[in-house]
Amino acid sequence: MAGLAPLVSFVADRTVESWTGSGQTNLIDIPPEMARLTFDVILDTMLSGGEDFDRAAMQSRIKSFFADIGKMRISYFLAPDAYHASRPDAHSAHRQPLLDDIRRMVSRRRNSDRRSDLVDLLLQARDPETGQGMDDDLLANNLLGFILAGHETTALALTWALYLVAMHPPTTARIRDEVTEVAGTNAIDATHVDRLVFTRQVLSETLRLYPPAFQLTRVSRKRTELAGFPVQAGSRVIIPVYALHRHRGHWANPDAFDPDRFAPSAPQLDRFTYLPFGAGPRICLGAAFAMMEAVTVLASLVRAIDFTVVSPHRVRPVAGLALRPAGGLPMSVRSLR
Numbered sequence: 001m002a003g004l005a006p007l008v009s010f011v012a013d014r015t016v017e018s019w020t021g022s023g024q025t026n027l028i029d030i031p032p033e034m035a036r037l038t039f040d041v042i043l044d045t046m047l048s049g050g051e052d053f054d055r056a057a058m059q060s061r062i063k064s065f066f067a068d069i070g071k072m073r074i075s076y077f078l079a080p081d082a083y084h085a086s087r088p089d090a091h092s093a094h095r096q097p098l099l100d101d102i103r104r105m106v107s108r109r110r111n112s113d114r115r116s117d118l119v120d121l122l123l124q125a126r127d128p129e130t131g132q133g134m135d136d137d138l139l140a141n142n143l144l145g146f147i148l149a150g151h152e153t154t155a156l157a158l159t160w161a162l163y164l165v166a167m168h169p170p171t172t173a174r175i176r177d178e179v180t181e182v183a184g185t186n187a188i189d190a191t192h193v194d195r196l197v198f199t200r201q202v203l204s205e206t207l208r209l210y211p212p213a214f215q216l217t218r219v220s221r222k223r224t225e226l227a228g229f230p231v232q233a234g235s236r237v238i239i240p241v242y243a244l245h246r247h248r249g250h251w252a253n254p255d256a257f258d259p260d261r262f263a264p265s266a267p268q269l270d271r272f273t274y275l276p277f278g279a280g281p282r283i284c285l286g287a288a289f290a291m292m293e294a295v296t297v298l299a300s301l302v303r304a305i306d307f308t309v310v311s312p313h314r315v316r317p318v319a320g321l322a323l324r325p326a327g328g329l330p331m332s333v334r335s336l337r
């Protein structure tokens with residue numbers, strides 16, 4: 001995984017360049033910038049450049065698709081559980097065109113040279129029991145899953161991290177000192193990522209305070225009991241990750257930003273009080289990738305740029321499909337190079 005760091009670092013440096021190429025201070029809205037960055041990373045690292053895609057068109061389709069799912073989400077609270085037996089995203093008109101784009105790319109790749117990216121790995125994968133490979137439809141569905149699950153979440157983690165860093169100058173200084181000590185002025189590579197210990201702590205604390213996946217849902221397969229409450233078979237159970245991460249019974253001073261909670265010397269956490277990537281059989285498949293990516297990007301950006309939250313903009317998290325800052329996050333960026 002760490003071997004992909006130089007590719008990520010390249011995309012981060014390109015972003016820095018696009019913000020401050022001419023050297024002056026610029027005003028930018030962080031969430032769409034981070035979404036563009038993480039989208040480029042996922043195409044460059046997993047789909048080897050995604051040269052078959054019109055990136056801007058695909059990103060705008062994904063945005064509309066997420067908006068549709070976001071609207072349907074309210075139904076979780078209002079509609080009977082039976083409604084959710086069908087996938088909520090089955091109703092968005094934007095899903096099929098996305099799948100069609102990816103399926104076209106998959107068919108082309110079946111007959112082209114191997115590149116050892118995720119597409120190749122999935123093309124070669126065989127079911128261990130039947131020996132069958134995946135057809136183009138199944139493969140396209142898997143790839144769409146990675147693209148969807150893998151870019152908006154990481155973009156929001158980075159958005160919140162930049163917000164917290166901008167609000168805490170001592171944290172900014174510690175990240176800069178660490179990056180300079182570990183990597184100097186070089187691009188972040190595989191040998192640096194594991195040594196950026198404090199930068200990783202900042203991201204872990206960001207995911208505690210602002211978990212992009214702020215709640216998880218499950219449907220109970222059988223009649224059972226949870227903390228003394230009866231749960232009927234087929235009931236929807238909501239796991240409130242955001243509330244869990246700020247629970248006074250589990251965390252000291254829970255609303256305070258303190259990356260040292262995650263220091264290697266800090267007491268071990270209870271596994272089920274901290275769930276930014278979920279747990280159990282459906283735990284995030286991309287957690288290691290996401291942390292490698294976020295550490296590389298945060299280190300690269302904070303080393304090169306001074307971020308200031310534009311005042312008097314009030315930053316407030318809003319729970320849609322994922323946890324994002326209401327009304328965006330305008331920041332001024334000043335190059336330190």
Ligand code: HEM
Nearest residue numbers: 149150153154157212213276277278282283284285286290
């Ligand atoms: C900071 C970034 C990320 C966060 C916070 C995050 C969070 C999560 C969470 C909470 C789940 C479990 C959902 C549940 O239990 O219902 C999940 C599942 C998943 N994630 Fe992530 N994720 C991130 C990045 C990524 C990346 C980069 C990828 C791919 C490259 C990815 C791929 C997936 C996939 C494929 C699943 C579904 C696993 C399954 O259902 O078996 N995620 N993610």
